[in-house]
Amino acid sequence: MNAIERLAVLRAEALACTACRLAETRTQVVFGVGDPEADLMFIGEAPGRNEDLQGEPFVGAAGKLLTQLLSEIGLERSDVYIANVVKCRPPGNRDPRPDEIDACKPFLRGQLELIDPRVVVTLGNFATKLLLRTETGITRLRGHVYAWWRGKHLIPTYHPAAALRGGERVLAAMRDDFALVRQTLDAPPEPPPEPEPVHEPAPAEPRQLGLFG
Numbered sequence: 001m002n003a004i005e006r007l008a009v010l011r012a013e014a015l016a017c018t019a020c021r022l023a024e025t026r027t028q029v030v031f032g033v034g035d036p037e038a039d040l041m042f043i044g045e046a047p048g049r050n051e052d053l054q055g056e057p058f059v060g061a062a063g064k065l066l067t068q069l070l071s072e073i074g075l076e077r078s079d080v081y082i083a084n085v086v087k088c089r090p091p092g093n094r095d096p097r098p099d100e101i102d103a104c105k106p107f108l109r110g111q112l113e114l115i116d117p118r119v120v121v122t123l124g125n126f127a128t129k130l131l132l133r134t135e136t137g138i139t140r141l142r143g144h145v146y147a148w149w150r151g152k153h154l155i156p157t158y159h160p161a162a163a164l165r166g167g168e169r170v171l172a173a174m175r176d177d178f179a180l181v182r183q184t185l186d187a188p189p190e191p192p193p194e195p196e197p198v199h200e201p202a203p204a205e206p207r208q209l210g211l212f213g
Helices: 003-015 049-054 060-072 098-115 125-132 160-166 168-186
Strands: 040-044 081-084 119-123 153-157
Touching: 003 098, 040 098, 040 125, 049 060, 060 160, 060 168, 081 098, 119 125, 119 168, 125 153, 153 168, 160 168
Parallel strands: 040 081, 040 119, 119 153
Antiparallel strands: none
């Protein structure tokens, strides 16, 4: 079974998931959408009302802005993969709770492993803090490329909804971040480091992500 087929199996498992309380209030599971072999993956917090109704992440006004920003760096939605940390809408659009995040860990981790993007963009404060394991806010973190899990690059930016609320200042910052995404994608992949001789058993892989710990 290849990675695309395994991703389809993972999606089917998510659609049937009842591992947390969000299964009781959702309309649809919002698994993710896009190119299953994308070099670029976007991760947001959780589905909102429109996403819950349509079963697709980042639709409505925020989704239109995301599509526009992608077009400005020469990409379409079909060129990337878009997902959320949590696959079901929390009631009232509240923040996901720790047990809900924990229940969704296998789905997000599976998406990252199977799609294997070179660049991951976190959209908004919640996803950024969670994936970078930090309490530092998005305003300070954005504008930089972070070395991340399994050799991937992570670039934080604002949630598109924040740009719709925050006006030209936030939108200009997002445009700068998307330009950084384009620059990172265009850079040649870094060669793997030369292996070093091992004279004793190698330690286990460090816990780089609390989300996947």
